[in-house]
Amino acid sequence: MVRLLIFTYAAAGLGHLRVTGALVSGRPRNHSYELLGTSDPMVTKIHRLTSINPIAKKIGEAFQYGLLEDIFTKAYVWYLRHNTKEVYERVLHMIEEKPDAEGVTIVATHFGLAHQIAEIKNKIKRKTGKQVDVVVQVTDDTSQHIWCVRGADITFVPSQQTKEELEVYAKQQGINIHAEVSPYPTNPSFAKKIERSIETREEAFKKGSDRPINVIVPISGAAVGLKYLTKFLLELDRSSKKFHFWIVAKRSDQTKRFLSTIGKLRWIQLITGRSDNETVGLYEKVYRENLIHAEVTKPSEQAFKALIPPTMIGGSVLLFTEPIGRQEKDNIVFLKRHKLLVEDEDIKEKMTGESHYPRGVLLPLDPKNAARCVLTCMDDEYFKKMTADFSYSPESMMSSEISERGTWLFWEQLRLLGMI
Incomplete structure (x- = not known):
């Protein structure tokens, strides 16, 4: 029994x-x-x-x-x-x-x-x-x-x-x-190795690569920060043709206007669920069926996707928006303690002489500056380094907190x- x-x-x-x-x-x-x-x-x-x-x-x-x-x-x-x-x-x-x-x-x-x-x-x-x-x-x-x-x-x-x-x-x-x-x-499905027949994430982040960059944007249950996301995504789309956007959201009165506006992006997949459970399932399905290179998300429980290496299905580059509430601020502290997060103003310093690259970037509060931050990381191949040369710090590996x-x-x- x-x-x-x-x-x-x-x-x-x-x-x-x-x-x-x-x-x-x-x-x-x-x-x-x-x-x-x-x-x-x-x-x-x-x-x-x-x-x-x-x-x-x-x-x-x-x-x-x-x-x-x-x-x-x-x-x-x-x-x-x-x-x-x-x-x-x-x-x-x-x-x-x-x-x-x-x-x-x-x-x-x-x-x-x-x-x-x-x-x-x-x-x-x-x-x-x-x-x-x-x-x-x-x-x-x-x-x-x-x-x-x-x-x-x-x-x-x-x-x-x-x-x-x-x-x-x-x-x-x-x-x-x-x-x-x-x-x-x-999710255990996120911790599976990317199949050899599929390209690695770093290839799309190489300077001059013509491969599209798949960006997933899960909309939170409370539909937080939609004005910020709208301006940020439109600015990214205006500045580069490389981005393919996958927006995953629950259909509701709170998301209706956002989904209508964001539908103007050049390449976009709007994936909507009728319930919370269906929306979560659709998000996981996108990862299983596509190689996602980057994710724009709140530092909620999503922050802990930083525990998944870039060689695995769920190991996309994490682009975090402003933390809301004590719990999200605490998650940011966790990521920084394990050298899994870098802030915009520290990126140039981290790019030189750094042996352990982070898993995520904390985006600037201004959406246009956030878009410029992403474009700079691409031009300087910082995202490529984050996906190709990533390893956890020795201190993190010795803890019982990282796996x-x-x-x-x-x-x-x-x-x-x-x-x-």
């Missing part, structure tokens, strides 16, 4: 869905699984409002630090743990539908459901007579206190720094937390702990 796996996620951006999808794809194949999502419209509205409205953004960020963070965390956790009836009934139904499962492992990629599941874990055990383990995967390299889940059996974090900071907070609050550092789980096999390592650790 094997365990039933239950994956929980929230409709607060596409990041949680992508991480959930990666873990589902890499799961042991003999284990059946169920998906438990929350479609709380309030969570979605708050996420979108604090992502695009300048005033709401500042208020939202204020509640991610210091005293306000502590107040918010305590209030929200209290709310979550006192509103578990629906979640309990749904989980119980899933378990009852799989009577042969010897136990249950519930994987949470969003703190909301993580707190609720941890609250009802013992109640489910008593009701079903089965062992129930709650696994939390932190989806950014952030030590925000909301990720400290009382009752979770194990919490995976992307770095030692985040582990130590969460442990300090847990000790202050009297919470017993078992945190483990494990490389961020990315494209994060999903496999996640499941291997659970196997060793007897949770699968």
Whole structure:
């Protein structure tokens, strides 16, 4: 007999869905699984409002630090743990539908459901007579206190720094937390070698090459930064004929105008999904079916695609837009610590005498300057060096934070702990 796996996620951006999808794809194949999502419209509205409205953004960020963070965390956790009836009934139904499962492992990629599941874990055990383990995967390299889940059996974090900071907070609050550092789980299909019959990325980045450069632009769930992207992409297209753009977005009122405007680019594929899940699937499909050279993206969970080398399917050059919120700023710090990111003003310095090239570039805040930055990197063959001469620093390789096999390592650790 094997365990039933239950994956929980929230409709607060596409990041949680992508991480959930990666873990589902890499799961042991003999284990059946169920998906438990929350479609709380309030969570979605708050996420979108604090992502695009300048005033709401500042208020939202204020509640991610210091005293306000502590107040918010305590209030929200209290709310979550006192509103578990629906979640309990749904989980119980899933378990009852799989009577042969010897136990249950519930994987949470969003703190909301993580707190609720941890609250009802013992109640489910008593009701079903089965062992129930709650696994939390932190989806950014952030030590925000909301990720400290009382009752979770194990919490995976992307770095030692985040582990130590969460442990300090847990000790202050009297919470017993078992945190483990494990490389961020990315989709296993992205970590496959590019077939020899396909050209390498560096060939398209060679100066004078007539090969097109395929650029993918996934639009975030909150449809953030569309004005910036519009100006940036139009300027790139105006300045060079080399770019082929793949825009992946969910069809919605928020993206309708953007998709109409951006459709004027010389070579473009507009790929739209009707739902969040479909949109995530379409994004992964583009990578599987095309050699993508560069990706324009937010430094959300997408930042951890920097753990995938350029020789692999998902190893495109990463062009990051402005970080929004504490978690994205924390991800930028992670990338810089491992020398995986360079900022515009540092590129010339990095191009001379550098033995370890980064995986990504943090674009300037002005979209026209961002376009000029990309064109300069092409003219000076910096992108070619990033794809042809890339290697992780010795310090990073010695850490337990860097590997494209994060999903496999996640499941291997659970196997060793007897949770699968």
